[in-house]
Amino acid sequence: MPVKKSVSTSSRKTMDPIIDMPMSAMNETKQGCCHGHFGMGHHCKNHGTQFSHRLMKTFFGILLVYVIILVGSLIRNEIKKYDFIGVAPENVSDRQLNISAEGKVDVKPDVSQITVGNSLREATSLEATTKNDQLIADFVNKVKALGIDVADIKTESQIMYPEYIYKEDGTKELVGYNITQNVTVKVRNDVNKASQVVSLAGQVGLNTIGGVESVIDDTEIYLDQARQQAVKKAQAKAKELSKMLGVQIIGVISYNEYVPESYPMYDEGFAMKSSVGMGGGPTIEPGTSEVTMNVNITYRIQ
Structure with missing residues (x-):
């Protein structure tokens, strides 16, 4: 009988640590476990938000670089149209043909x-x-x-x-x-x-x-004749040169004309002494005079 009592006492002492654990300790253990699981979820959520922000920043950075490159290309293309500041475009300054011609009309002075x-x-x-x-x-x-x-x-x-x-x-x-x-x-x-x-x-x-x-009392009529003659000469010369140069005349850029200085015609045989004393007048031969017109025409070619 004493042996039986000893065994039961020993068994009860072995189970006591589990049975006698306070409820507050168990609750703390459960709460600690739950608290640990909640912290991991919150940490995962913060990590996802930061990744989204970084992705958006990268996207806008790439977009900004693309816009800068595009604007720079447009500006470069506009500047490339001109070789130097102050130089006229090629089709204005280089694509032209300058022709000069002279027209003359012989007129008897009136x-x-x-x-x-x-x-x-x-x-x-x-x-x-x-x-x-x-x-x-x-x-x-x-x-x-x-x-x-x-x-x-x-x-x-x-x-x-x-x-x-x-x-x-x-x-x-x-x-x-x-x-x-x-x-x-x-x-x-x-x-x-x-x-x-x-x-x-x-x-x-x-x-x-x-x-x-x-x-010549009125030179305008004869100047017009000389002008027409000079312009026809210039047109013929321009047509011939354009064929030789392999270009095409497409218009007129400018036209200029001038009348060269003329000198009066004097009768060379005129001498007061040789005629007046003899009671007769000098012999006067008017001859002919030249009415001259010079023209300069600048043609646009292509």
Whole structure:
């Protein structure tokens, strides 16, 4: 009997640690376990959010780089259109053909322009003016008598100045007054009448002969003829050159024209002394004059 009692006591002591565990400790163990599982879930959720943020940042970074490259390419393409700042585009500055040509028309002058005058010296200014006025008036009246229109007779203004001699003692002495005056007469389409005008100048006592100039009264008609001739020459030259160069004329960029300076034609055989003294007029041959027009045309080619 004592042995049986000893066995039962031993068994009960062995089970006591489990049976006698306080409930609070068990609850803490359960709560700790649950708490551990909850922490892992929260950690997984934070990790997923951070990954999404990083993915979005990477996407927007790539998009920004692409936009920058695109804008840079567009700017480069626009700048590439011009080689240098201030240089005109190629199709304006390089694609052109410049042609010059001259047109000439031979015209017989229709006006003889005669310049005569008087130069004298008298003791007083009044005497000089009176004598000069009389000589000029006589000449003009005789010219009108030939049937020349008063609009074609032009009397220039008088030029008068005193003349002195200088003595050895440094003083000066007035010796008289010089006076000069010219008259220009236009004779239209009548060379014989022009010769008569020159003779009249000698008859009345005028002593200055400027010459006889053969001129064209209205050059516009002949300038237009010369212009047409020059333009046709330029067009023909441009057509020929375009074929030689293998280009095509597609328009005109600019047109310029100018009339070269012309010199009056004087009758070479005119001499007052050789004709007036003999009572006849000089022989006047107007000949022909050239009316010239120069043109410059710039063509656009391709």
